[in-house]
Amino acid sequence: MSDLTRLTAADLAAKIHSREVSAVEVAQAHLDRIAAVDGGVHAFLHVASDAALASAALVDDSIAAGTAPASPLAGVPLALKDVFTTADMPTTAGSRILEGWRPPYDATVTARLRAAGVTILGKTNMDEFAMGSSTEYSAYGVTRNPWDPSRVPGGSGGGSAAALAAFEAPLAIGTDTGGSIRQPAAFTGTVGVKPTYGGVSRYGLIACASSLDQGGPCARTVLDAALLHEVIGGHDPLDSTSIDSPVPSVVAAARQGADGDLSGLRVGVVRELGGEGYQPGVQASFDAALRQLEKLGAEVVEVSCPHFEYGLAAYYLILPSEVSSNLARFDAMRYGLRVDEGASAEAVMAATREAGFGPEVKRRIILGTYALSSGYYDAYYGQAQKVRTLISRDFAAAFAQADVLVSPATPTTAFPIGDKVDDPLAMYLNDLATIPTNLAGTAAMSVPSGLSDGLPVGLQIMAPALGEAVMYRVAAAYESTREPLVAPEVSA
Amino acid sequence: MGTRLDVPTAGRAPGVAAPVIHLLEGPLSAAITRDEVAHLARLARLAVTDAELDVFAGQLDVILGSVARVGEVAADDIPPTSHAVPLENVYRPDELRPGLSQEQALSGAPASEDGRFRVPQILGEEA
Numbered sequence A: 001m002s003d004l005t006r007l008t009a010a011d012l013a014a015k016i017h018s019r020e021v022s023a024v025e026v027a028q029a030h031l032d033r034i035a036a037v038d039g040g041v042h043a044f045l046h047v048a049s050d051a052a053l054a055s056a057a058l059v060d061d062s063i064a065a066g067t068a069p070a071s072p073l074a075g076v077p078l079a080l081k082d083v084f085t086t087a088d089m090p091t092t093a094g095s096r097i098l099e100g101w102r103p104p105y106d107a108t109v110t111a112r113l114r115a116a117g118v119t120i121l122g123k124t125n126m127d128e129f130a131m132g133s134s135t136e137y138s139a140y141g142v143t144r145n146p147w148d149p150s151r152v153p154g155g156s157g158g159g160s161a162a163a164l165a166a167f168e169a170p171l172a173i174g175t176d177t178g179g180s181i182r183q184p185a186a187f188t189g190t191v192g193v194k195p196t197y198g199g200v201s202r203y204g205l206i207a208c209a210s211s212l213d214q215g216g217p218c219a220r221t222v223l224d225a226a227l228l229h230e231v232i233g234g235h236d237p238l239d240s241t242s243i244d245s246p247v248p249s250v251v252a253a254a255r256q257g258a259d260g261d262l263s264g265l266r267v268g269v270v271r272e273l274g275g276e277g278y279q280p281g282v283q284a285s286f287d288a289a290l291r292q293l294e295k296l297g298a299e300v301v302e303v304s305c306p307h308f309e310y311g312l313a314a315y316y317l318i319l320p321s322e323v324s325s326n327l328a329r330f331d332a333m334r335y336g337l338r339v340d341e342g343a344s345a346e347a348v349m350a351a352t353r354e355a356g357f358g359p360e361v362k363r364r365i366i367l368g369t370y371a372l373s374s375g376y377y378d379a380y381y382g383q384a385q386k387v388r389t390l391i392s393r394d395f396a397a398a399f400a401q402a403d404v405l406v407s408p409a410t411p412t413t414a415f416p417i418g419d420k421v422d423d424p425l426a427m428y429l430n431d432l433a434t435i436p437t438n439l440a441g442t443a444a445m446s447v448p449s450g451l452s453d454g455l456p457v458g459l460q461i462m463a464p465a466l467g468e469a470v471m472y473r474v475a476a477a478y479e480s481t482r483e484p485l486v487a488p489e490v491s492a
Numbered sequence B: 001m002g003t004r005l006d007v008p009t010a011g012r013a014p015g016v017a018a019p020v021i022h023l024l025e026g027p028l029s030a031a032i033t034r035d036e037v038a039h040l041a042r043l044a045r046l047a048v049t050d051a052e053l054d055v056f057a058g059q060l061d062v063i064l065g066s067v068a069r070v071g072e073v074a075a076d077d078i079p080p081t082s083h084a085v086p087l088e089n090v091y092r093p094d095e096l097r098p099g100l101s102q103e104q105a106l107s108g109a110p111a112s113e114d115g116r117f118r119v120p121q122i123l124g125e126e127a
Helices: A002-006 A009-017 A023-041 A049-064 A108-115 A158-165 A182-188 A222-232 A250-257 A280-295 A306-329 A345-356 A359-371 A378-399 A424-431 A435-440 A468-479 B034-043 B050-072
Strands: A044-047 A077-081 A119-124 A171-175 A191-194 A215-219 A266-270 A299-303 A404-408 A443-452 A455-463
Touching: A002 A023, A009 A023, A009 A049, A009 A222, A023 A044, A023 A049, A023 A077, A023 A119, A044 A158, A049 A119, A077 A108, A077 A158, A108 A119, A108 A222, A119 A158, A158 A171, A158 A182, A158 A215, A171 A222, A182 A191, A182 A443, A182 A455, A191 A222, A191 A468, A215 A222, A222 A250, A222 A468, A250 A468, A266 A280, A266 A378, A280 A299, A280 A404, A280 A443, A280 A455, A280 A468, A306 A359, A306 A378, A306 A424, A306 A435, A306 B050, A359 A378, A359 B034, A359 B050, A378 A404, A378 A435, A378 B050, A404 A468, A424 B050, A443 A468, A455 A468, B034 B050
Parallel strands: A077 A119, A077 A171, A266 A299, A266 A404
Antiparallel strands: A044 A119, A171 A215, A191 A215, A191 A443, A404 A455, A443 A455
């Protein structure tokens, strides 16, 4: 049965829907795998065995009754980042302040997964409130990279990416505010997609920075990510920023791309995302990927996005500003932790937030409070918003010259646990190549481009807003030229 | 709920240094002191410890020194972007739909009483 954990979501779905194997057997195989290896990985904060088996049994019953599957992924297991609310499971966002909290409602993403018959195995570890690039800022312990347990899996969605790489789940959900889907995908040799802003509902997604947060699919193959994208994507009246237009046809695009023909497409290399600051092994993997894209028929051109070099600075003003406002809701009054009962409301709030938040969250709240202060607002937050406009214009000019843009997904491969945890600025540099996409609200993904010194490297493919189809096509074509990356066996 | 988190938007907060100007002449000479961090933490309702203040002041100073680079960009005539997808007045039909029950809404409350949230005292004894 352990073979079932090695299959793609598409293959599992085909076997379940043809009754070659039951959804319950598939769920059980993954629960067994989690029990066997997650002690060594710590991808999961909560495993919902009973609910997963019950959900899978419903899919089996429905198939046995001759009903068409609820979706192309009915019966396929999935790991859900612990930042989406789930009425039947705890939801912590990696924070002590929400320890043991059971939300009274499901996020739209959760509800759509349930309606699609997807088996939710449990909730995955993450940096607290999605702030971090290593999952070391989780209040519940670090997740280890299946490729090397002494290294981080990336973050904030390190749990979801590690679960995929360790074959604990074939599908996962992440959220990407500055790279939290793509950077962990690159670090673990998996596929991670940040959809166009507004492409996947944020209802029930615990906010980090609302103008940047975007949920998206994670998988081990491009087609699996596309299948999941179509399940979770689309307009939601409960999220006023969700885009009211059809989900791009990413499954068809991924199937088309698998033919391996990219003739007629232009791929733009962003001059500013590479070279200095990028590990030689990462750069070499990227250069090889460019030659491969050319072999597939794509025309590779160089484009310049001169304001990208200010992206990191603008991001670390805009994000903390939104964080300082969003996290004001954790006030010890209506839900979550409360300490120092009996003192004044203000003292209870201050004591609760001190006890419930970790250091990175506190740093960003203080930084955001500063950036929004009168006297500093124009120089910091206001100026960062103008830089955001210039970055969007850079993208628009680049997409006038190329169908997709490419870069290394990250400047380095996975770094050792503890390496950057006390040096916030060094941690922030992880997001150098991924941040511009979030600022502009466009789409991007990371696909594995090989190994450097035994560690995975990611190729980032960026597309215009709602341009996911061409992005998936290029990703699938590139993937078709490579053998899948398989992490070494993990010990518990 | 209780009091609101106050971020100063009118008038500079006491103890906060004058803003640095000369945006286009070079990088901001940002510096943040331990006292300023303590003040900001109080505004943000964070009862940070002395040890945290020492660490945060140094780290925030380094971070600010780096993000101040946004000041190098000549952007006087550039409109700000607050949101990547420009939207205004998004409406949905004004229809009754199920909401949370009182029991559900109170299910995560640290304390409740008579079907309501029980919260610490907000106003002083003299009020």
